[in-house]
Amino acid sequence: MDQLAIIIRRATERDQQAIRALVHSERLNPNGLHWQNFLVAVTGGSIIGAVQMRKHTDGSRELGSLVVTREARGHGIASRLIDALFAEERQPVWMITAEANAGTYARWGFRQIEARAAPVKVRRNHLMGSLVCILSFFMRRPVRRLVILERRPAGKTSRTSASDQPLPLAVSGLQSARS
Ligand SMILES: CC(C)(COP(=O)(O)OP(=O)(O)OC[C@H]1O[C@@H](n2cnc3c(N)ncnc32)[C@H](O)[C@@H]1OP(=O)(O)O)[C@@H](O)C(=O)NCCC(=O)NCCS
Numbered sequence: 001m002d003q004l005a006i007i008i009r010r011a012t013e014r015d016q017q018a019i020r021a022l023v024h025s026e027r028l029n030p031n032g033l034h035w036q037n038f039l040v041a042v043t044g045g046s047i048i049g050a051v052q053m054r055k056h057t058d059g060s061r062e063l064g065s066l067v068v069t070r071e072a073r074g075h076g077i078a079s080r081l082i083d084a085l086f087a088e089e090r091q092p093v094w095m096i097t098a099e100a101n102a103g104t105y106a107r108w109g110f111r112q113i114e115a116r117a118a119p120v121k122v123r124r125n126h127l128m129g130s131l132v133c134i135l136s137f138f139m140r141r142p143v144r145r146l147v148i149l150e151r152r153p154a155g156k157t158s159r160t161s162a163s164d165q166p167l168p169l170a171v172s173g174l175q176s177a178r179s
Pocket of ligand 1: 069076080
């Protein structure tokens, strides 16, 4: 995969269908896929990756819909998408991910929290995702326990954990580690 040919940019209305197809292909949360919230990774005119910052009505923000096409994985594209998403982000952000992958996101300052400490809209998505995981069990698909991660910009402490250390803002991800 030629890294130089991959561009990370804001999505446009014309990307809506490709974003939806990409997110659906990995059975990620199918709700709230508004192109306005997305960044996409593009090569040769095709979208090969996407991520969004969900803006919930309770004011919370959730990194979601992180996906890279199978052929393009392992080249730092997801890391570049997250780096770009956080380049100008100064608000607390939450995300929901499989417990087994939670440690990956520490490099962006995320840490695991109790579900009850998360904003209500994030908790709702976590609950819905967990229900889908239970259904997976009955459909004999791999079951992944989902956890909630929180990222607080430096100086902003969580309501529930006053001992939080200031967290780094966007740090370079795999892209720079592999270059
Ligand atoms: C997760 C995903 C986006 C990673 O894309 P990518 O471009 O290959 O990621 P990168 O090359 O930037 O690698 C970033 C790191 O994320 C890890 N990772 C995080 N979540 C992962 C997941 N769900 N599956 C596999 N690897 C994952 C990678 O192993 C890698 O770790 P490393 O630095 O220790 O090697 C891609 O595997 C994917 O689309 N998976 C299906 C959808 C999904 O699970 N999305 C995550 C929802 S939270």
